[in-house]
Amino acid sequence: xxxxxxxxxxxxxxxxxxxxxxxxxxxxxxxxxxxxxxxxxxxxxxxxxxxxxxxxxxxxxxxxxxxxxxxxxxxxxxxxxxxxxxxxxxxxxxxxxxxxxxxxxxxxxxxxxxxxxxxxxxxxxxxxxxxxxxxxxxxxxxxxxxxxxxxxxxxxxxxxxxxxxxxxxxxxxxxxxxxxxxxxxxxxxxxxxxxxxxxxxxxxxxxxxxxxxxxxxxxxxxxxxxxxxxxxxxxxxxxxxxxxxxxxxxxxxxxxxxxxxxxxxxxxxxxxxxxxxxxxxxxxxxxxxxxxxxxxxxxxxxxxxxxxxxxxxxxxxxxxxxxxxxxxxxxxxxxxxxxxxxxxxxxxxxxxxxxxxxxxxxxxxxxxxxxxxxxxxxxxxxxxxxxxxxxxxxxxxxxxxxxxxxxxxxxxxxxxxxxxxxxxxxxxxxxxxxxx
Amino acid sequence: xxxxxxxxxxxxxxxxxxxxxxxxxxxxxxxxxxxxxxxxxxxxxxxxxxxxxxxxxxxxxxxxxxxxxxxxxxxxxxxxxxxxxxxxxxxxxxxxxxxxxxxxxxxxxxxxxxxxxxxxxxxxxxxxxxxxxxxxxxxxxxxxxxxxxxxxxxxxxxxxxxxxxxxxxxxxxxxxxxxxxxxxxxxxxxxxxxxxxxxxxxxxxxxxxxxxxxxxxxxxxxxxxxxxxxxxxxxxxxxxxxxxxxxxxxxxxxxxxxxxxxxxxxxxxxxxxxxxxxxxxxxxxxxx
Numbered sequence: 262x263x264x265x266x267x268x269x270x271x272x273x274x275x276x277x278x279x280x281x282x283x284x285x286x287x288x289x290x291x292x293x294x295x296x297x298x299x300x301x302x303x304x305x306x307x308x309x310x311x312x313x314x315x316x317x318x319x320x321x322x323x324x325x326x327x328x329x330x331x332x333x334x335x336x337x338x339x340x341x342x343x344x345x346x347x348x349x350x351x352x353x354x355x356x357x358x359x360x361x362x363x364x365x366x367x368x369x370x371x372x373x374x375x376x377x378x379x380x381x382x383x384x385x386x387x388x389x390x391x392x393x394x395x396x397x398x399x400x401x402x403x404x405x406x407x408x409x410x411x412x413x414x415x416x417x418x419x420x421x422x423x424x425x426x427x428x429x430x431x432x433x434x435x436x437x438x439x440x441x442x443x444x445x446x447x448x449x450x451x452x453x454x455x456x457x458x459x460x461x462x463x464x465x466x467x468x469x470x471x472x473x474x475x476x477x478x479x480x481x482x483x484x485x486x487x488x489x490x491x492x493x494x495x496x497x498x499x500x501x502x503x504x505x506x507x508x509x510x511x512x513x514x515x516x517x518x519x520x521x522x523x524x525x526x527x528x529x530x531x532x533x534x535x536x537x538x539x540x541x542x543x544x545x546x547x548x549x550x551x552x553x554x555x556x557x558x559x560x561x562x563x564x565x566x567x568x569x570x571x572x573x574x575x576x577x578x579x580x581x582x583x584x585x586x587x588x589x590x591x592x593x594x595x596x597x598x599x600x601x602x603x604x605x606x607x608x609x610x611x612x613x614x615x616x617x618x619x620x621x622x623x624x625x626x627x628x629x630x631x632x633x634x635x636x637x638x639x640x641x642x643x644x645x646x647x648x649x650x651x652x653x654x655x656x657x658x659x660x661x662x663x664x665x666x667x668x669x670x671x672x673x674x675x676x677x678x679x680x681x682x683x684x685x686x687x688x689x690x691x692x693x694x695x696x697x
Numbered sequence: 698x699x700x701x702x703x704x705x706x707x708x709x710x711x712x713x714x715x716x717x718x719x720x721x722x723x724x725x726x727x728x729x730x731x732x733x734x735x736x737x738x739x740x741x742x743x744x745x746x747x748x749x750x751x752x753x754x755x756x757x758x759x760x761x762x763x764x765x766x767x768x769x770x771x772x773x774x775x776x777x778x779x780x781x782x783x784x785x786x787x788x789x790x791x792x793x794x795x796x797x798x799x800x801x802x803x804x805x806x807x808x809x810x811x812x813x814x815x816x817x818x819x820x821x822x823x824x825x826x827x828x829x830x831x832x833x834x835x836x837x838x839x840x841x842x843x844x845x846x847x848x849x850x851x852x853x854x855x856x857x858x859x860x861x862x863x864x865x866x867x868x869x870x871x872x873x874x875x876x877x878x879x880x881x882x883x884x885x886x887x888x889x890x891x892x893x894x895x896x897x898x899x900x901x902x903x904x905x906x907x908x909x910x911x912x913x914x915x916x917x918x919x920x921x922x923x924x925x926x927x928x929x930x931x932x933x934x935x936x937x938x939x940x941x942x943x944x945x946x947x948x949x950x951x952x953x954x955x956x957x958x959x960x961x962x963x964x965x966x967x968x969x970x971x972x973x974x975x976x977x978x979x980x981x982x983x984x985x
Binding site for chain 2: 295322
């Protein structure tokens, strides 16, 4: 049986796609995660209170989400509620992550697919005009606003340290806040221009390939409310393809709704929702949002709805949804930075306890749950419920749709190679997280 | 223009993300291979190869051996590449058995028995420690680093004042909460090891109120010595600044959160390190 293997790039981590073909028919399409470090094993036996510093190392892209999820899990079992100021600083931290991630995914990972390039850093060799020549510098500038937000709110720039059980280690001084506001005010118009350009180039791509990608119905999962998305995690919601919210549940009840299976061809498993294909990440959140709650992001959301309807299912719309969130996160961070963040009331005391701990945040890729079993103050067992894993079945289904489009009895159209890249990148999978 | 490549082995991509935060290389150095941001499936001939992540599986090893043949200089970047990093926590009897459960898979790279540093297999010309190294450190390793003047230890970059008359008699553990600004974390009872950790990061963690966990590894004064020398050095700092019993400090230093980075102290020095049995200490001249 002919087997087509596509190594993947411009995603986080090591993965490949394998498509098996027989007699012109697509037999299977697999998404294989190719690395494994074993966090769920090697954190066993370590003191639970050390998790917030260790788990960011699961992933340097999603480190902030893991940091906050770990702190929230411990707060869950210790029954401690952090003061409002601490929650605000944590929200800022997670907004920084959204800015950094969505800017990276849009402008570094998927922009080259729109422009027919190998990378935005290869521009020196290409004739891309003045717009293109400045691209890399402007992209890195928007991205840096996200990184600097993480540093401001989280202390360290990749693996944050400031969130602690009961709160945060300290506030944000008015000087730091003012400098951060200046940087975001400068980055916001650049982000909007880049997104407008991205939107145009996406329309051109749609013209060229004749599709927005797989738009088969799916259920959507997210842990943000329907306006003014707060990525610090409330309840998990599942919405069906028709836009009806089917279930709302807290993190600790996830097993009643989500089934996880391991596969023998990948170090990441895959999740189903009541047996159905599930989709997480930007499009899930945008489909669930009534409004974003900030002016420019709401304009983009309205434009998105007018162009693509509601709920939107086509695959490449994931990327445009990321742009709406990028603008929102910058605007929302500006709002928070207007408030005084240098107060004294940044944490409350707590008493460590044993038990089952659940911590939830809405990571850039969807709801992230940390589940710890704590015995004698040590981690006895642990589960990391990773949003990329929720998307694996949806990725494989979309790969199959793409393969069926480009494989015939006579030939394989090598547009398939580009289609595979577009499909996978639309979901922005994170392999370091998915395998941990 | 000089060309460089970034080979990511098993790791978290934090080093790559940090490199992307250092945007000044864009105009001065040509990045030709880095799968995170470039679709290029093979490492071309380059001047400098940055390697991040540890060697955890057979594919990591294959890619590493292949890539080093095509470069003039090899730089090991980040804690994982230099000493196996966080994944080395899996190299404990108590959890090693659990990994065997992962052997029931096909078509994926086979795990090696443990996570190895890069120089267990290939010659390394320069080491850039940190979890991850800061953008400034990346710039210093890519370009002429003669005008980059790191401090000897993190302590000198932290800016917190050491007080003679604020002597805790016990460690605070994790009851962290609000940290007094401007005052040394050790004076406040935190187990901060910035006094023996290599400088150059500008101390973001202790500045933000979190004790240094030693991700940059040992300072030049300790790099060729074993872990006992390092323990003594920390002990002396605590004896000077606090009344915390030495046993308490030692017990704290052996906790996993610190072990995450601290087992690398012995790893740097001599043949006790994982996968480096019988090799000489890493010379401080090669460290940035």
